[in-house]
Amino acid sequence: MHFFTHFGRYLLMIKGMFTKPENFKMYWKELMHQCVEIGIGSLGIVVVISVFIGAVSTVQTAYQLVSPIIPKSTIAQIVRDTVILEFAPTLTCIVLAGVVGSKIASELGNMRVSEQIDALEIMGINTKAYLIMPKILSALIVIPLLVIIAGVLGVWGGRLAGSLANILSKDEFDKGLLSAFVPYNVTFSLAKAYTFAFIISSIPAYYGYFVKGGALEIGRASTSAVVASCIMILFADYVLAAVLL
Amino acid sequence: MIELKNIKKSFGDNVVINNVSAVMEPGKANLIIGTSGSGKTVLMKCLVGLFEPDSGDISYDGKDFNQMNDDERKELRQKIGMLFQGSALFDSMTVEQNVMFPLDMFTKDSYTDKLKRVNEVLERVNLQDANKKFPAEISGGMKKRVGIARAIVLNPKYLFCDEPNSGLDPQTSLVIDKLIHEITKEFNMTTVVNTHDMNSVMEIGEHIIYMYQGQKEWEGTNKEIIFSKNKLLNDFIFASEFLQDAKDMRMLEVKGKIANDRNMDDLLK
Numbered sequence: 001m002h003f004f005t006h007f008g009r010y011l012l013m014i015k016g017m018f019t020k021p022e023n024f025k026m027y028w029k030e031l032m033h034q035c036v037e038i039g040i041g042s043l044g045i046v047v048v049i050s051v052f053i054g055a056v057s058t059v060q061t062a063y064q065l066v067s068p069i070i071p072k073s074t075i076a077q078i079v080r081d082t083v084i085l086e087f088a089p090t091l092t093c094i095v096l097a098g099v100v101g102s103k104i105a106s107e108l109g110n111m112r113v114s115e116q117i118d119a120l121e122i123m124g125i126n127t128k129a130y131l132i133m134p135k136i137l138s139a140l141i142v143i144p145l146l147v148i149i150a151g152v153l154g155v156w157g158g159r160l161a162g163s164l165a166n167i168l169s170k171d172e173f174d175k176g177l178l179s180a181f182v183p184y185n186v187t188f189s190l191a192k193a194y195t196f197a198f199i200i201s202s203i204p205a206y207y208g209y210f211v212k213g214g215a216l217e218i219g220r221a222s223t224s225a226v227v228a229s230c231i232m233i234l235f236a237d238y239v240l241a242a243v244l245l
Numbered sequence: 246m247i248e249l250k251n252i253k254k255s256f257g258d259n260v261v262i263n264n265v266s267a268v269m270e271p272g273k274a275n276l277i278i279g280t281s282g283s284g285k286t287v288l289m290k291c292l293v294g295l296f297e298p299d300s301g302d303i304s305y306d307g308k309d310f311n312q313m314n315d316d317e318r319k320e321l322r323q324k325i326g327m328l329f330q331g332s333a334l335f336d337s338m339t340v341e342q343n344v345m346f347p348l349d350m351f352t353k354d355s356y357t358d359k360l361k362r363v364n365e366v367l368e369r370v371n372l373q374d375a376n377k378k379f380p381a382e383i384s385g386g387m388k389k390r391v392g393i394a395r396a397i398v399l400n401p402k403y404l405f406c407d408e409p410n411s412g413l414d415p416q417t418s419l420v421i422d423k424l425i426h427e428i429t430k431e432f433n434m435t436t437v438v439n440t441h442d443m444n445s446v447m448e449i450g451e452h453i454i455y456m457y458q459g460q461k462e463w464e465g466t467n468k469e470i471i472f473s474k475n476k477l478l479n480d481f482i483f484a485s486e487f488l489q490d491a492k493d494m495r496m497l498e499v500k501g502k503i504a505n506d507r508n509m510d511d512l513l514k
Contacts, residue, residue: 022319023350115333122293122405123347124322 010206016128017136031134038135038201039142042099043149046092050150053087054079054157062167072168076158076176083154084185090237092150093196096143097229101204104135105225108208109218117209132209136201143197144190151189188244195236203229246271247292247403247435252301254287261287262298263459271402271435274426274449278441279456280481286407288456289439293325293405294318305403323351326396330408332388334380334395340367341376344394351399366394370424386417390424397428404429404436410445422448443482446470455481471495 021027057079065075108131111117120127159173168176204225211221247269254262261284269275269292277285290296292303294310303310305321313321334343341363348359367373370390375383383391389409396404406425410418426449429436438445446453450467455478463478470482471492483489 019315026350110336114331114336115329116335118295119327119329119333121295122322122325122327123350124319124325125350 006206009210010202013128013132013206013209014202016126017133019126019129021129022125027130027134030130031138034134034138035142037103038100038138039146041103042096042142042146045095045099046146046150047153049095050083050088050092050153051157051160053091054083054154054159055161057082057087057154058158058161058167059165062162062165071172071176073172073176073179075162075168076173077180079158080155080177080181081185083158084151084189088151088154089147089189089192089196090233092147093143093193093200093233094230096146096196097200097204097233098226100139101200101226101229102222103204104201105204105208105211105222106218108132108205109211109221112209112211113214113218128209132202132205135205136198139197139201140194143200144193147189147193151186188240191244192237192240195240196233199232199236200229203232246306247437248302248304248307249288249292250302250304252288252291252303253299254284254291254296255299261459262291265301265456265459265461267454267461267464269435269437270452272430272433273451274429274436274438275452275454276446276450277437277439277454277456278446278450278481279462280441283456284459285439285456289405289407289437292437293327294322323347323399324402326399326401326404328389328392328396328404328406328409330411332380332385332392334388334391336380338379339376340372340378340380340383340391343380343391344398347395347399362398363394366398367391369397369428370394371420385412386414386421389413389417389421393421393424393428397432400432402434404434406436406438406440408439408441410440410442415444418442418444419448425449443488446482457481 058075061075061078061082062072065078108117111131117127117131120130155177159170159177162168162173163170204222207221207225207228208218211217249265249267249269252262252265253260265284265288267275277288279285287296291298298311308317308321310318310321334340335346338346341360344363344366345359348354348362352359354362364373364376367376370393372387372390372394375387375391380388380391393406393409404425409421409425413421422445425436425438428434438449440446447467447470450470453463453465453467453470454461455463455475457477463473463475465473470478473479479492483492
């Protein structure tokens with residue numbers, strides 16, 4: 001199908017979500033359920049990757065900074081800014097595109113193929129609002145929180161690796177961590193997190209919601225959703241960097 | 246009552262429904278029958294609004310469905326119950342939660358009242374001990390009965406059943422047919438059943454529409470179908486030699502050429 005057809009249908013899907021809920025309590029329940037699914041469900045992988053990314057950043061930055069005139073605390077500054085600006089939001093969200101995106105696409109795809117979405121429609125429920133909106137909202141709530149956790153753990157991982165590998169002491173790391181800190185970087189990181197959260201939730205929802213066929217097509221939709229989400233994350237990453245920095 | 250007037254529906258160049266008109270009467274099981282690909286599922290999906298017909302009118306108790314705004318359609322849909330071919334139960338919910346879902350969404354009743362209603366309908370479909378089971382833990386026939394329970398929990402005026410007997414053994418099919426028939430009478434619902442199960446046709450077919458290549462080929466009752474001279478219908482209904490013989494015997498019986506209380510063993514000799 002033509003790109004513009006997909007894009008138009010995607011926009012109509014987003015527009016279709018904005019209706020009055022049939023029962024606010026049920027929507028709230030679904031929102032909370034999705035927050036747990038996306039947030040708690042992804043916490044483990046986020047913790048693991050962020051600690052290791054921070055650790056690797058410290059080791060590799062130290063490896064590249066060979067000049068004796070550059071103080072070791074600079075490593076901490078570089079690790080801090082790299083983690084906050086790029087690794088925490090972008091890398092975490094690319095991993096989440098795989099974890100959360102494939103889950104959203106396959107869940108909705110399975111519901112479509114097994115006629116569960118039709119069953120909801122026939123009951124008079126706006127399925128775009130009931131099934132997609134809570135997923136997008138919960139992603140917008142929990143993914144920025146996961147990015148903050150990733151940022152903190154990334155820096156902590158870097159500090160730990162620095163001392164364990166005798167690259168720099170914890171005091172030196174802390175000194176570098178606190179010097180020349182730009183609070184705007186955190187704002188920028190959160191702007192990325194919100195943008196990526198929307199991409200991670202809405203694109204797989206589109207692929208899953210409109211799937212046609214059977215199990216094979218659900219798998220294909222899930223893969224396409226992850227690929228499209230990753231590409232859009234990288235594209236948005238560049239656009240945000242160009243516009244906001 | 247549901248009235249269809251000149252319904253047409255195409256997918257690209259493929260005309261799936263061509264000028265179909267019919268009246269689905271209340272308190273009766275209205276059966277849409279036909280071979281695979283004859284357009285009966287598409288017709289049913291047009292009826293419930295899952296597909297928009299290219300032309301023609303569908304009216305529910307005189308109100309044109311195509312002219313209704315979103316709120317009116319929502320209101321109408323709360324009066325519609327549907328049993329899907331694959332039951333379409335929510336996998337992550339128990340039987341009780343599945344049946345309670347429409348009540349949770351559309352009523353403000355207390356949990357106790359909702360549970361009471363759920364137990365009532367589950368009892369009605371003979372599923373008293375399955376409340377806490379998940380769809381994956383129950384049989385196909387039980388799933389269909391849960392589907393029926395969910396469809397009738399809000400006391401709908403219209404009940405749609407898409408291939409209610411597909412994948413079921415003949416005995417369970419009979420149970421489902423009887424259940425649909427009884428519920429239809431009990432609540433005076435307008436029931437539309439989409440099937441190609443001949444047992445259903447003979448058991449509950451008070452009003453039958455035979456679809457052939459997207460068109461209404463024949464309309465009548467289960468009493469009339471056996472005497473129909475429509476070749477396409479006869480080829481479909483009495484597809485096997487056994488059924489053809491059964492029909493011939495019935496015709497002879499009616500004409501008085503063989504005794505009504507015939508002994509099958511004698512006839513088969």
